[in-house]
Amino acid sequence: xxxxxxxxxxxxxxxxxxxxxxxxxxxxxxxxxxxxxxxxxxxxxxxxxxxxxxxxxxxxxxxxxxxxxxxxxxxxxxxxxxxxxxxxxxxxxxxxxxxxxxxxxxxxxxxxxxxxxxxxxxxxxxxxxxxxxxxxxxxxxxxxxxxxxxxxxxxxxxxxxxxxxxxxxxxxxxxxxxxxxxxxxxxxxxxxxxxxxxxxxxxxxxxxxxxxxxxxxxxxxxxxxxxxxxxxxxxxxxxxxxxxxxxxxxxxxxxxxxxxxxxxxxxxxxxxxxxxxxxxxxxxxxxxxxxxxxxxxxxxxxxxxxxxxxxxxxxxxxxxxxxxxxxxxxxxxxxxxxxxxxxxxxxxxxxx
Numbered sequence: 001x002x003x004x005x006x007x008x009x010x011x012x013x014x015x016x017x018x019x020x021x022x023x024x025x026x027x028x029x030x031x032x033x034x035x036x037x038x039x040x041x042x043x044x045x046x047x048x049x050x051x052x053x054x055x056x057x058x059x060x061x062x063x064x065x066x067x068x069x070x071x072x073x074x075x076x077x078x079x080x081x082x083x084x085x086x087x088x089x090x091x092x093x094x095x096x097x098x099x100x101x102x103x104x105x106x107x108x109x110x111x112x113x114x115x116x117x118x119x120x121x122x123x124x125x126x127x128x129x130x131x132x133x134x135x136x137x138x139x140x141x142x143x144x145x146x147x148x149x150x151x152x153x154x155x156x157x158x159x160x161x162x163x164x165x166x167x168x169x170x171x172x173x174x175x176x177x178x179x180x181x182x183x184x185x186x187x188x189x190x191x192x193x194x195x196x197x198x199x200x201x202x203x204x205x206x207x208x209x210x211x212x213x214x215x216x217x218x219x220x221x222x223x224x225x226x227x228x229x230x231x232x233x234x235x236x237x238x239x240x241x242x243x244x245x246x247x248x249x250x251x252x253x254x255x256x257x258x259x260x261x262x263x264x265x266x267x268x269x270x271x272x273x274x275x276x277x278x279x280x281x282x283x284x285x286x287x288x289x290x291x292x293x294x295x296x297x298x299x300x301x302x303x304x305x306x307x308x309x310x311x312x313x314x315x316x317x318x319x320x321x322x323x324x325x326x327x328x329x330x331x332x333x334x335x336x337x338x339x340x341x342x343x344x345x346x347x348x349x350x351x352x
Contacts, residue, residue: 016273025220063158070096162240187224
């Protein structure tokens with residue numbers, strides 16, 4: 001049976017703007033009849049996979065998400081090596097075309113013409129194969145032939161691809177089912193987004209003639225205690241990584257540490273909104289996973305939001321267990337509000 005690792009954690013952020021909507025204000029969602037602060041799963045996954053914590057733990061096992069594959073890995077190296085622009089462009093179009101539809105804007109610059117229309121996730125192994133092929137094309141001063149363009153791989157995936165999946169509309173046979181599901185982080189209490197009016201002063205303006213500011217602006221901000229939920233299928237992750245159980249364990253540990261200690265990058269210079277999770281519940285078992293978000297459909301109120309939210313989360317877990325039977329075979333808790341548990345013990349737990 002499939003083994004699932006579920007992570008539930010609460011992270012408190014002071015006034016911040018971690019994840020903006022199209023108007024630049026913090027993202028929100030309605031839940032339980034009130035507005036909550038929200039950080040999208042896309043924002044969370046991006047922050048985690050490019051963080052120093054995750055990259056140092058998974059060095060050499062992280063791929064790239066890009067539209068510039070043909071430009072950066074084919075066209076530019078061939079031009080730098082002295083290959084004609086016509087040949088470099090043809091080779092780049094053919095290689096990039098294996099990963100997605102290449103733009104057809106003939107009036108654009110050459111490099112722009114070589115961009116793939118949609119972001120594509122490329123594994124480290126596929127990048128290595130592209131580089132090997134380009135070196136060969138440079139040395140032989142030619143375009144790739146059909147059999148050399150079979151660069152996509154079904155088995156050798158990067159860790160981030162194995163965790164978060166890959167979708168190739170033009171080559172669905174090489175899609176990767178994500179072994180990790182990430183929920184949008186939601187505030188446990190109602191929120192009101194506020195506006196910060198700010199000005200900037202010109203250092204060289206003495207104020208003798210003009211006492212006004214050099215710039216004025218507004219930015220939205222809000223504060224919340226977020227509930228976050230991650231579900232990992234350990235068996236699917238091992239399968240996605242070609243049966244490498246040791247690498248899968250490393251990936252789970254790295255993702256767990258990163259999720260608890262790395263914040264989204266939105267407006268960090270303005271708010272310094274760095275935070276560690278104040279509470280984490282890790283569960284492991286073979287039973288059908290379930291989020292504990294229902295614990296917060298009734299917004300948490302009062303002055304002691306963190307301890308109240310922790311109790312709500314634990315109570316919801318216990319209620320599910322009473323109604324449905326034991327929902328997880330074992331669990332581990334970290335409670336920074338009381339100084340109980342440790343990150344190292346939690347990481348040991350998820351690596352089992």
